[in-house]
Amino acid sequence: MIAIEERPDGIVIPVKVSAGASRDRVIGEHAGALKLSVSAAPERGKANKAVCELVAKTLGVSRSQVKLVSGETSRDKKLMVAGLAKEAALSLLNY
Secondary structure (H helix, E strand, O other): OOOOEEEOOEEEEEEEEEEOOOOOEEEEEEOOEEEEEEOOOOOOOHHHHHHHHHHHHHHOOOHHHEEEEEOOOOOEEEEEEEOOOHHHHHHHOOO
16 A cells, blocks of 8 residues: 555655656555656656656646655655545555
């Protein structure tokens, strides 16, 4: 189960990222985090931007609602998704 944290203004989703992959996709759950792969290279924030875009598309929210909270240079990141409930996110992620 993905360890999504509820906050008053939205949710925080832990993600584990594999950058430089062949395509952008949600792989599934790994150690309580949402595992993603993105084709963007991990340089100058390109992979971080791709991760935010992929999560926004997957959850059906606008790109501006998804922000990187921690893990800018790490594979393990935390994303804040504004205006979304934990139950809705888990449903959209099929968990």
